[in-house]
Amino acid sequence: MKINKILIANRGEIAIRIMKTAHRMKISTVAVKTAVEPNAMYLSFADEIFDNSEDVSEIPVFLDIEKLISIARTTGANAVHPGYGFLAENAYFAQKCLDNKIIFIGPSPDAIYKMGNKTIARRLASKNGIPMAMGSNDNITNEEEAVEIAEKIGYPVIIKAASGGGGRGMRIVRKAEEMEKMFIIASKEAEKAFNDPSVFIEKYIENPKHIEFQILGDTRGNIIHLGERECSIQRKHQKLFEEAPSCALDNNLRKTMGKMAVQIAKAVSYCSAGTVEFLLDSDKNFYFMEMNTRIQVEHPVTEVITGIDLIEQQIRIANGEELKIKQEKVKIKGWAIECRINAEDVQAGFAPDPGKIEKLSMPSDKYVRIDTGIQAGSSIVSSYDSMIAKLIVSGRDRKEAVRNCKMALDKVWIKGTKTTLPFFRLLVRNQKFQDGTFTTSFIEELDKFYFNSEYEEMLAAWLATKLFIEENLQEKSINVDFENSREMSPWLMNKRINQF
Amino acid sequence: MNNRLRINKLYALSSEKRKFSFPLPLKNKIRIGKRDYVVQLKADEKYGTYILWKNRKYPVEIVRSRQNKYEILFNDISYTFTVETPFSMQRMKVLSSGKGKIEKESLRAPMPGKIIDVMVREGSNVLRGEPLMVLEAMKMQNEIQSPVNGQIVRVYAKPNSNVMKDDLLIEIKVE
Numbered sequence: 001m002k003i004n005k006i007l008i009a010n011r012g013e014i015a016i017r018i019m020k021t022a023h024r025m026k027i028s029t030v031a032v033k034t035a036v037e038p039n040a041m042y043l044s045f046a047d048e049i050f051d052n053s054e055d056v057s058e059i060p061v062f063l064d065i066e067k068l069i070s071i072a073r074t075t076g077a078n079a080v081h082p083g084y085g086f087l088a089e090n091a092y093f094a095q096k097c098l099d100n101k102i103i104f105i106g107p108s109p110d111a112i113y114k115m116g117n118k119t120i121a122r123r124l125a126s127k128n129g130i131p132m133a134m135g136s137n138d139n140i141t142n143e144e145e146a147v148e149i150a151e152k153i154g155y156p157v158i159i160k161a162a163s164g165g166g167g168r169g170m171r172i173v174r175k176a177e178e179m180e181k182m183f184i185i186a187s188k189e190a191e192k193a194f195n196d197p198s199v200f201i202e203k204y205i206e207n208p209k210h211i212e213f214q215i216l217g218d219t220r221g222n223i224i225h226l227g228e229r230e231c232s233i234q235r236k237h238q239k240l241f242e243e244a245p246s247c248a249l250d251n252n253l254r255k256t257m258g259k260m261a262v263q264i265a266k267a268v269s270y271c272s273a274g275t276v277e278f279l280l281d282s283d284k285n286f287y288f289m290e291m292n293t294r295i296q297v298e299h300p301v302t303e304v305i306t307g308i309d310l311i312e313q314q315i316r317i318a319n320g321e322e323l324k325i326k327q328e329k330v331k332i333k334g335w336a337i338e339c340r341i342n343a344e345d346v347q348a349g350f351a352p353d354p355g356k357i358e359k360l361s362m363p364s365d366k367y368v369r370i371d372t373g374i375q376a377g378s379s380i381v382s383s384y385d386s387m388i389a390k391l392i393v394s395g396r397d398r399k400e401a402v403r404n405c406k407m408a409l410d411k412v413w414i415k416g417t418k419t420t421l422p423f424f425r426l427l428v429r430n431q432k433f434q435d436g437t438f439t440t441s442f443i444e445e446l447d448k449f450y451f452n453s454e455y456e457e458m459l460a461a462w463l464a465t466k467l468f469i470e471e472n473l474q475e476k477s478i479n480v481d482f483e484n485s486r487e488m489s490p491w492l493m494n495k496r497i498n499q500f
Numbered sequence: 501m502n503n504r505l506r507i508n509k510l511y512a513l514s515s516e517k518r519k520f521s522f523p524l525p526l527k528n529k530i531r532i533g534k535r536d537y538v539v540q541l542k543a544d545e546k547y548g549t550y551i552l553w554k555n556r557k558y559p560v561e562i563v564r565s566r567q568n569k570y571e572i573l574f575n576d577i578s579y580t581f582t583v584e585t586p587f588s589m590q591r592m593k594v595l596s597s598g599k600g601k602i603e604k605e606s607l608r609a610p611m612p613g614k615i616i617d618v619m620v621r622e623g624s625n626v627l628r629g630e631p632l633m634v635l636e637a638m639k640m641q642n643e644i645q646s647p648v649n650g651q652i653v654r655v656y657a658k659p660n661s662n663v664m665k666d667d668l669l670i671e672i673k674v675e
Contacts, residue, residue, distance in 0.1 A: 189616075238640070382638055410556075422577055450577060461522075462526075463570075
C-alpha cells in the first residue's frame with residue numbers, strides 16, 4: 001500500500017509544513033476544521049477539509065483517537081501525520097492506526113512506547129553503553145526511597161516524570177529537607193499531565209548545554225544522524241531558540257555523540273525521523289536524556305544546513321522506501337538559527353498573551369525562512385500553544401547568521417499581542433550568546449528579558465504626553481502644535497471605541 | 501484645567517521613576533545632542549498605528565488610559581507613564597512625603613487559565629518568593645509566588661477552577 005492521501009492530525013504551522021511537502025510529492029491531504037479556529041490559515045493548504053466545527057466537546061479533535069480514525073475512514077485517507085504535540089508520541093494511537101490499516105507517519109508503536117517511558121529508555125541506554133547521569137533504575141514510589149537514592153548519588157538531583165516531556169513534572173532538589181515536598185509536587189504534576197504519577201531521580205547536571213541529534217531510520221534497519229541542534233535557550237524547560245550546528249561541538253565530539261545517538265535508535269529499531277537529546281557539561285561530558293519520537297518544532301534548522309526535507313523522508317520511510325542518504329554523504333553547510341516568535345509577555349516572565357493578531361508581516365530576504373500558521377486576522381487561542389511564527393535565519397557561519405537575524409528581527413511586524421521579539425533582540429546583542437558559552441540557565445541569569453534602544457522609552461513618553469494634551473488640555477488655553485491632528489483623530493477615536 | 505494658567509511644559513513620569521520633560525507647545529521633534537529628529541505618529545492599513553523615527557517604524561498601541569495615566573505598548577514593550585503639569589508635580593511631591601506603606605497585597609490572575617494547585621490556606625505565613633498556587637495556561641504551568649512576606653488573609657481561587665485575567669486570587673496581609 002502506498003500513501004495517497006494523508007490526514008493531518010494537527011493544526012497551525014506544522015500542518016502547513018506537512019501539507020507543503022505532501023503537495024510537492026503529489027499526495028493529497030485532509031485537514032480538520034475545528035470550532036476553535038474555523039478560519040485558520042492551515043485549512044487553505046489542504047486538498048480536502050473535514051468539517052468538525054459542530055463538535056464542541058472539551059477534548060480537541062487532535063487528541064480524540066476514535067474520531068481521527070473515523071475521519072481517516074470517511075475521507076479515504078490511508079495515512080495519518082500527527083505533527084508534534086497532541087498524539088504524536090502516543091503509542092496507542094499509532095497502534096490503532098495500524099489496526100485500522102492506516103499508515104502512521106512516524107515510528108512503530110513499540111519504539112514510541114519504549115522511548116516514551118523514561119525508565120525503560122534509561123534501561124535501554126544503559127544496556128547499550130550510552131553515557132547517562134547517575135540515577136534510579138526504576139520508578140520511585142515514596143519519599144523515603146527518594147531520599148535514600150538521592151543520598152547515594154549526591155545532591156542536587158532532579159525528579160522527572162516517567163511518562164514526561166515538555167518540562168512538566170520536573171523538580172530540582174538541592175537538599176534532603178526539600179525532598180518530601182518536591183517529590184509530592186512532582187508526582188502530582190506527573191499524574192495530572194500524563195495520567196501516570198511515576199517519577200524517577202537523576203543526578204542534576206549543573207549548567208549544561210542541551211544538544212540533540214536528528215535521526216533518520218528506515219524499516220530496513222538503516223539509521224543515520226543529521227548532526228546536532230543546540231537548544232540551550234529555554235524558559236521553564238521549554239525551548240525558545242535553537243541553532244544548528246552547535247559551537248560547543250568539534251568534529252570528533254560530533255562523531256562520538258552521533259554514533260551514540262544512532263546506537264540508541266537502533267536499540268528500538270527506529271524507523272522515522274526522531275531526536276536523541278543529550279546534556280553536555282562544561283567538561284564536554286555528555287549524558288543521554290531522552291529520545292523524542294516525532295518531528296520536532298525546531299526541525300527546520302537541520303533542514304536548512306543539510307538540505308534534507310525531513311517531512312519528505314518521514315513519508316518515504318512510512319511508505320517502506322529505503323533510506324537513500326548515506327551517513328558519509330551528510331554534509332553540514334552554513335549555520336541556521338530559529339527564533340520562536342510566541343504571543344508571550346517578556347515583561348511578565350514569558351506569560352502567554354493570547355489575542356487577535358491584527359497586523360502581521362514578515363521579512364522575505366533570501367536568508368530567511370518563515371514557518372507560520374498565523375496571518376493578520378488570526379487569533380492566538382488559549383486552547384493551543386502560543387506560537388505565532390518560527391523565524392529561521394541562515395548564514396555562511398554563525399556570525400553571519402546572527403547578523404542576519406538581527407536585521408530580520410527588525411523587519412518582523414506584529415500587532416495585536418505582545419511577543420517574544422524583544423527577547424530575541426536582547427539575545428542577538430548578548431555577549432555570552434555571541435561567544436557561544438551560554439547554557440540552559442541563560443534566561444534565569446538575565447536580570448532583564450528584553451532589549452529596548454536608548455530612545456524607545458523617550459518616544460513612548462512623548463506619545464503619552466501627546467495623548468494627554470489631546471484629551472485634557474483645550475486648544476485655546478495652550479498653544480499645542482496640532483500639525484498632525486487631522487491624521488491622528490480618527491485613530492484615537494478607533495482606539496477609544498476598541499476599549500469598550 | 502484652569503484656562504488662565506499658562507503651562508509651559510509637561511512631564512511624563514515612568515513607573516520606574518524616570519522623568520521626561522517636554523516643552524509646550526509640544527513639537528514633533530525631539531532633540532538628541534545638538535540635532536532635532538522628527539517624530540511622527542502615523543496609522544495606515546498595512547502597519548496599523550506606528551511611530552516613525554529616524555527612518556524606522558515602531559509599532560505602538562495605547563493599552564490603557566485613565567485620567568493622566570497611560571499604558572503604552574511601544575515596539576512590544578509596555579511602558580506606564582503619568583503625565584503631570586508643573587503644578588500637579590508640585591502637589592504630588594507634597595502628598596507623597598506623608599504617604600504610608602501598603603498593608604494588603606491583592607494578587608490577581610496574570611492571564612486566563614486553570615488553577616491546578618493551591619499550596620497555602622487562610623492564615624498561612626508566607627515568605628517573599630514562596631509559591632502560592634499553580635496556574636496552568638496554554639500548556640504551561642505558572643507558579644504564582646508571593647511578592648511579600650506576610651500572612652494569607654483570604655484565598656479566592658479554588659483548585660481546578662478556571663479564572664479570567666485579573667480575577668482576584670489571594671489576599672496577603674503584608675508584614
